[in-house]
Amino acid sequence: MVESIIFYVFAISTVTTATAVVTVRNPVHAALFLVLTFFTSAIIWMTLEAEFLAITLVLVYVGAVMVLFVFVVMMLDINIALLREGFVRYLPLGLLVALVMLGLMVSVVTSDIFVLDAASEPVPKPADYSNTEALGRVLYTEHVFAFEVAAVILLVAIIAAIALTMRKRPQTKYQDPASQIRVRKADRLRIVKMPAGED
Amino acid sequence: MTTEFVPPDLMPALPEMVMLGMTCLVLVVDLFLPQEKRGFTLLLSISTLLLAVLAVGAVAPSSGSVSSFGGSFILDQLAVVLKIATCVVTILVFIYSRDYLKDHDIYRGEYYVLGLFATLGMMVMISAHSFLLVYLGLELLSLSLYAMIAFNRNSLAASESAMKYFVLGAMASGLLLYGISIFYGITGTLDINAVSAAIDGQIEQNPTALAFALTFVVVGLAFKLGAVPFHMWLPDIYQGSPTAVTLFIGTAPKIAAFAMAIRLLVDGLSGLQLDWSQMLTALALASLALGNVIAVAQTNFKRLLAYSTISHVGFILLGIIAGTASGFASAMFYTITYAITSAVAFGVLIMLNRKGFEAENISDLAGLNDSNPWYAALLAIAMFSMAGVPPTVGFYAKLSVLQAVVQIDMIWLAIVAVLFSVIGLFYYLRVIKVMYFDAPASEQAITIKDALDVKVILGANSLSLIVLGIFPSLLMAYCLLAFA
Structure with a gap:
């Protein structure tokens, strides 16, 4: 209840x-x-x-x-106005597609195509059952190969992202710590002797 | 609740582990190489693939199959042959693409690293015996390919086709995943053997739901193979990608897509063969018709090869439709030899490129025989093989697929396939005519690079088309063994 x-x-x-x-x-x-x-x-x-x-x-x-x-x-x-442009124009078509999808789904769900008899009703687990532990138990044992392949996919995603976005543009400014440290007072500061005012 | 855990046998996956370890090594070594030493990355990548081939040979079971990782990984004769073919074709691709990458200022280590990761993805797909691994391998392959296409960031066309491939590819993966999830809902397992057994038990009670799930899986597969009506991406992506990447997409991934079709449809869903062979028949007919007819109107050589791929996919599907061991074997033979043939065609095209000039139109081939008869002859052999003219291998590949179709009394299907191949003959011969009899449009004759190693390897690659055409049993024996 x-x-x-x-x-x-x-x-x-x-x-x-x-x-x-x-x-x-x-x-x-x-x-x-x-x-x-x-x-x-x-x-x-x-x-x-x-x-x-x-x-x-x-x-x-x-x-x-x-x-x-x-x-x-x-x-x-x-620009929200730009995003909303054409909303009314495409609304009838969108509604039609949505209605067709709804009709199909209703016809599938109400008919006896998906027989649930094959699957038994799930039984609730006791309160001390930890599904984190259950996941961990199979993740690195039974599914270790799939897990490793998934890790490689993430590695490829990182490589691809870096390869596609990192580029040296001529106008980009970089810091060079070594030359920043090596700099001496004489390189940056010039003391100019000015004659004192006469009045 | 402690359960006994038996560590899986890691040996069957040795080739994959070698690939992964070496690829990471290539990635790190490449970081420290100056641009003029980039050739070392190429050398290291090729040795990675050679090592993988050796590893496959070392762990190959003498007969039958070995499975590991709780049945989700399988190493059978099919996997051995297809893995070796994939690695060899990728080696060819890496060698042919070197000069192109140099000329277009994209001679960087990431091309090889991503290519190696894509190959690893293909190997995972080939050996997958669980829906989960099929999907993960496919994603590894696709993700690497998307990045490789967009690799030349100064080219708008490449970015556009990468975007197109990414969106359509993600959609197709989604459809495949949807089908897989419904199968999981019906059978309660992702393991291919268990799914197959569960389907045999449920086919009586639940035929509509199974067919519903199958439809999504077939659509996903058809997209990855490039069968009509899920072929729209092929011509655009072939044309828009840098030719070095088109060369890769047009060869090795076809072998992986074939492996995926076999693993899913034949190993997993053989209980639904009646349903999928009908769906594939429609796809094959449409691919044969549309691929061959539309190719006639193409002026761009890369688009022409894309439509030719579509028609070849029709033939590969015919072999699978036959549903017999000899049918599968001939489809496998067709796929491998197609990948080799396509490597020659793109290989010659890529050698026509030079700095600031992108050779991609059929008219760019005019007068090739006068300036470089060697490459003209190699391309002619590839075109004859694609058209299916004896004694090239394309003839035998088509013949064996048609034999398999005739054996199951679908003579009408064989006749239709032959009729459309005859139409296809026209545009392959036109390429040869342009090379041998047309004068080049511009005064400047085609200059072609004279890299001796590429010349020799491309020659050997092309010669293999004739050798396999005369002695098809060199490869066919292994294909038959895979389905024995």
């Missing part, structure tokens, strides 16, 4: 905030609504007993990715 109340409260707020993300005019508000969406979905995951994933979602997405996102939104001068 309590679980159902929790689920419905947070499910409704997830949907509401997700809608707000795409409808509010201010991009900073949209980003903050997205934070709230992530947070409420984390709570829904928590009710599914996926504590580790829920905490990771909050830490990684809310804590890191979205903060970065808000920074970028604040630093860039985004």
Whole structure:
């Protein structure tokens, strides 16, 4: 009973905030609504007993990715009017696609195509069950090869990002600490003798 | 809750470990090399690939297959042959691309490092026996390719095609992943053997849901292979990328895409063969028709080769559709020989490039025979092989695929394939005509670089097309063994 109340409260707020993300005019508000969406979905995951994933979602997405996102939104001068251009023009087409998708989904879900009999109902785990431990147990043993390949993918991402963005522009100014230290007073300072005023 | 953990047998993955270790070494060594010593990076990259080939040979099982990492990694005859082919083709690519990179001021270590990482991704895909590893290998390959295309930052066309490839590639990966996740939902496992067993058990109760998931997997595969109607990216990306990268994209990844198709469809989803062979038939017919017909209208040689790739993908699919061991073996033969042939075609094109001049139109080839009969002859052999003229290997590859299709009584499909190949003959012969009989448009005759090593290796590569054409069993025996 309590679980159902929790689920419905947070499910409704997830949907509401997700809608707000795409409808509010201010991009900073949209980003903050997205934070709230992530947070409420984390709570829904928590009710599914996926504590580790829920905490990771909050830490990684809310804590890191979205903060970065808000920074970028604040630093860039985004022209909202330009982003909204053509909204009305594309609305009918978008609505049509959305309706077709909705119709397809309803027809799939209500029909008996996806038989759930094959899968048994999940049994709740006892309170002292740690799914962080369960994940850790298989991550470095059973899935060690996949884990290593994922690590290589991240390495490639770093190399690619550096190779594509780092370039020496002629107008870029660099610091050279060695020559900064070697500098002597005579190089920078010139004492000019001025005759004293006569009046 | 302590469970016994048995450490996996690491030996079967030795080639991958050698590749990864050596690639990291190349990455670090390259940092400390001055620009004029960049040749050392190339040398080190080639020795990495040679070491990987040796490692594959060292751990290759004499018969049957070895699996490790809880069944998610497999080393069978198929994996051995395809890994060696991938590494050898990548070596050719690295050698041919050297002068191009120098001339275009992109002779940097990252090209080789990313190329090696892409090769590692292909090797992971080839040996993957779990949906998760297929996907991870694919991402490693694609990510390296996106970066390689955008590598020449001064070229707007390259940035555009990198963007295009990235967006479309991410979408295709998403579709593939969606299909995989539905299979996971239905079968409860990602392991390819277990999925196959679960499908055999559930095919009666759940046919629609399985077909639904299969559709997404086939779409993802068709995109990666470049089959019509998921081919739109190919011509643009072939044309926009630096030719050194086009050379890479057009050769080795085809072998990996074939391996992915075999692992997913044949090893994992053989229970749904009836469904996927129908889907592939439609894709193959469309690819054969569109690839061959639209190639006729191309004036850009890179676009022409892109459309020719599409039509060749149609042939490879025909072999898979046949669904028999000989069909798979002939598709494998076709894929490997296509990669070798395509290396010659792009290799000659790349040698026509020089500083400040990007050779990419068919008209740029005019008069090649007068200025350099050796390269003209090599390109002619490659064109004959792609067209399927005996005694080149292309003829035997097409013949064996068609035989496999005829064996399963789909004679109409074979006839359609032959008809479209005849159309294809036109544009391959036109390239030869331009090389031998047309006068160059500008006064300045084609100057072609005279690097002796490339000349010899390109010659040997081209000669292999004729040798394999006369003695196809040199390679075909291994292909048959892979599906025995």
